Amino acid sequence: MMWVYGLTDAASLPDVDGVDGRPLELVRAGDVGAVVSRHDARPTEATTETLWAHERAVEAVAETAAVVPARFGTALAGDDAVASMVRRNREHVVALLELVRARVELSLRIGGERRADAEALHRALAGRAVRSTSPVLRDGTWTVAFLVERAAVPSFVDALAAVAPRPLPTLTGPWPPYSFVADEELAS
Amino acid sequence: MSAVSTFEAGRDVTLLDLLDRLLDKGVAISGDIVLSVAGVDLVYVGLRAVLLGIEGETR
Numbered sequence: 484m485m486w487v488y489g490l491t492d493a494a495s496l497p498d499v500d501g502v503d504g505r506p507l508e509l510v511r512a513g514d515v516g517a518v519v520s521r522h523d524a525r526p527t528e529a530t531t532e533t534l535w536a537h538e539r540a541v542e543a544v545a546e547t548a549a550v551v552p553a554r555f556g557t558a559l560a561g562d563d564a565v566a567s568m569v570r571r572n573r574e575h576v577v578a579l580l581e582l583v584r585a586r587v588e589l590s591l592r593i594g595g596e597r598r599a600d601a602e603a604l605h606r607a608l609a610g611r612a613v614r615s616t617s618p619v620l621r622d623g624t625w626t627v628a629f630l631v632e633r634a635a636v637p638s639f640v641d642a643l644a645a646v647a648p649r650p651l652p653t654l655t656g657p658w659p660p661y662s663f664v665a666d667e668e669l670a671s
Numbered sequence: 672m673s674a675v676s677t678f679e680a681g682r683d684v685t686l687l688d689l690l691d692r693l694l695d696k697g698v699a700i701s702g703d704i705v706l707s708v709a710g711v712d713l714v715y716v717g718l719r720a721v722l723l724g725i726e727g728e729t730r
Contacts, residue, residue, distance in 0.1 A: 555693035661696035
């Protein structure tokens, strides 16, 4: 079974372990490829370790190449299935790689009773992002995701600091751009 | 030093953002998926329990 971390145009991979300590492998079909790890059986335990292992792998590849992160839990049967998936979706993947290249996702959270603040922050900061999501109430907090040029993260943070109401919202990142490829589906 | 809490957010907040991203977002690959959507939902329930445990420890 092949655990899928994401799709990339990287020519080689960093020396980083994936889920369950399995080494990362690159299955290329032409100029794009899938970052995967090979497992005898599907991982049965999804722990915080498993999640971070997936995340670390995506981040490590993203240090030197564009990566379209795959949804956690995505797995394909074997090498042929992965190569076939990459080949079938090449055009789509190339377009998504251009969307995410040199860009990162920042996540803004603000208390669930502060809808007006969430909307005001979104309005104030959306112009500094390539894309952004409208505020969504989830788990008791308003969350907004911003797709930002990696080089523009410091100025984005400064801009947030300049307009942030008290108590301060929380910003985490930089994340791989998960939220901005969430509506995309690749055929296997 | 920025006044905004960023990149140094508490582990629980970071984990919440991680969960939101990995489980619900990211590109979906249809077809021969070994882990079904139902399986991921079950995973999500389990992870939320982990999350609550971590928050409890930090209180």
